[in-house]
Amino acid sequence: MIRYFTRSVQLCLFQTLLLILSSGLPGFTQPPDDPIDPIAYAAMIGTGFDVGWAQFPGVMNNYTEQVVIDYASEGFTNARIRTHFDLSPELLVHLDSVVTHCLRHGVLPIVAYESEEAEEDPTRTNLEKVVKWWGDFAFYFRNHSHKLAFNLFIEVTHTLGDLPPDTLNLWYQHIIPAIRESNPDRILILPPRGAYPEGLGSLVVPPETGYYYMAEWHDYAGGPTKLLSPDKLHKRWTTGTEIERDQIGISIETALEWTVQTGKPTWMGAWMAGKLNEPDYYTPEEECIFATHMVKEFARYQMPWSTNAHQHFYDVSTLEWLPGRQLLLEALKGKYLEEANRMFLYTGLDYNGRMKPVEIGFYDYDFLERYDLADQIRSAKIPWGFVLETFSDPGFTGNKQVITGDQSNLDGIPIASFKFRDIAFTDYVLGTGNPSNVTQGYAYPNPFCGQFRLMLEPGEEVSVRIYDLRGRCLFMTSGLNGTDVLAPGLEEGMYLLKVTSPTEEWTQSIICT
Incomplete structure (x- = not known):
């Protein structure tokens, strides 16, 4: 006999099933740990990937705990677990396994949801579906560790992202209370419309959110570009010019302004270390240079991040890291930061002739004599965020020149001693008035x-x-x-x-x- 149930009865049955599924879990009555302050949580996020462990059927079918073991062994500390499926008992059980594995191996699990149907057609009916999804999901995971966080959207794009910000704020007014019914003090992570940090200022966080929340934003989610089109200029990356290198710092500082206003931290939830969906768009060397710069800037600003995406680096069907991505993987782990902190001196113009790498430090005339560089330095490559201070006389005296970028022609600049150091430790002082990013040459901050x-x-x-x-x-x-x-x-x-x-x-x- 076929039985037909009303919607209210169906909802009751699903909630009962959720209760049965979750009641056998450890710590049924409450999470096993104390709530985590948002500032402390942001500090725990560290570095990681956007992962497809609950997003792609093929990946889900091949997923095992070994995937997380391999992930954690490379030093990554967060996993942005993306999913876009309707909630079902099968999905809940699978997500439960992924979350449990992450917690077991020291990886912060952050579940991010996407409903393309709702974002493309943000009607009241579709809003109710999203509210129900998060309400049921939160109810199931209500007793899990507070290290599990809820990222309410993968990104707010499509029609919902194009509408005035009041629409997204209204959605949050409905979604967040549904979560707080069962998770009163879990970290909720809110993205702004359009995903970019410029949208953070239009967020109106409903009072039901309480204390435990932060924001997520991202840029370069599909990687940088070489295009000159006006809508892509902020993502442009060719050789890493001053303007190109400055863009991520501008985005981070925009996010930090929101932190100052609200007291809540943010997290860079998706960026791609190259155009990885388009093979050969950048060379491996170009990808490593871009990734190293990004990693360096995130470290400089203490900004946690996740990069797009795990499947570009790891094959879950073979449980192996992809050999063709090893160089880029090492760049993400910061292997080349030391190289990025070196200056290279050349005896020829345009970076030709003999080359001498130089670490941070002060170098007097005896150094130049020892390496046959006296009156021989004719060009220099100076990494971003560092400064070369040259002096016309030994002992760091005489005429002083300050150089903050690559110089293909140093003819006419006598160098009898020099200092190479981070801009943070130069003798510059903050000017009066409204300081700009370039009050002293390129010295910034x-x-x-x-x-x-x-x-x-x-x-x-x-x-x-x-x-x-x-x-x-x-x-x-x-x-x-x-x-x-x-x-x-x-x-x-x-x-x-x-x-x-x-x-x-x-x-x-x-x-x-």
Whole structure:
């Protein structure tokens, strides 16, 4: 006999099944650990991949715990577990296995959901489907470790991403309470419309969210491009010019401004180390250079990340890392950062002649004599974020020149001693007024030694705050017409400076030396 059930009865049966499936799990009454502060959680995310372990049927059929063991053995600490299927008992059991394996092997599991149908056609009916998906999913996983986080969308694109931000905010007003019914203090990760960090400012987080949330944004999700089209310029990467290298820092700083405003951290949830969906678009060497720069910038700003995507590096059917991606995998792990921190001196123009690699340090005339470089340096390759300071006389005296980028022709610059060091440790000081990214040549961020004087127009009251990169306010002061900032207790490192006056407000990164 065929039995027909009403929708309410079907929902009741599914909830009962969820209860049966989850009741046999360890820690049935509550999660086995305490809630995790969002700032602490962001620090735990570290580095990882967007993974298809619950996204592609072929991958799901071949998935075993060994996949996570191999993953963790390479040092990756988070897995952004993407899925787009309707919720079913089979999917829940599979996701349960993946989450359990991640927790067992020290990998933070972050489940990200995508409903293309809802994003392409954001009707009330489709919203209800997404609310139900997250409500049922959250109910099933309510007793799992707080290390499991919920990333509410893989990315907000299609029609939903094109609509005014009020629409997405309305969706969050419905989705988040459905999750909080069973998970009152689990980390929820909210992406903005369009995925880019510029959209973070339009997020209105509903009060039901509570304390335990953060944001996810991404850029270069499909990799960089060589195209010159206006809508792709921020993703352009050819040889790694100054403008090209600057783009990821601009994106990160935009996200950090939101952190300053809200006190909540963000996570770079998807970027691709090359055009990996288009073979031969970049050479392996070009991919490694781009990836190394990205990894270096994320480390500089203490920004956790996941890269797109695991299937480009690992074959779940053979349980092997792909040999053709080994160089790029090593770049993601930071193997080439040391090389990126070296300067190369050449005895010929245009990087020809004998080449001498140089580590960070001070080099007097005896060094030049020892390596037959006295009066012989004619070009230099200087890595991004570093500076070459040349002196016309031994002992770091005489005429001084500051060089912050590759120089194909150094003729006419006498070099009898030189310093090669990170921009963070140069003698530059933060200027007055509204600092820009280039107040001292290419020196950026502008270092300061814990104190500076900020002056504005007469009659304007100014307040100054200094935050760490997790959004915690470490120093604040105010004054009329300007103020002296005296913060000698700050440790060396990067901070965010926020200045507010009646006529303007701006935030910029600064380095304390």
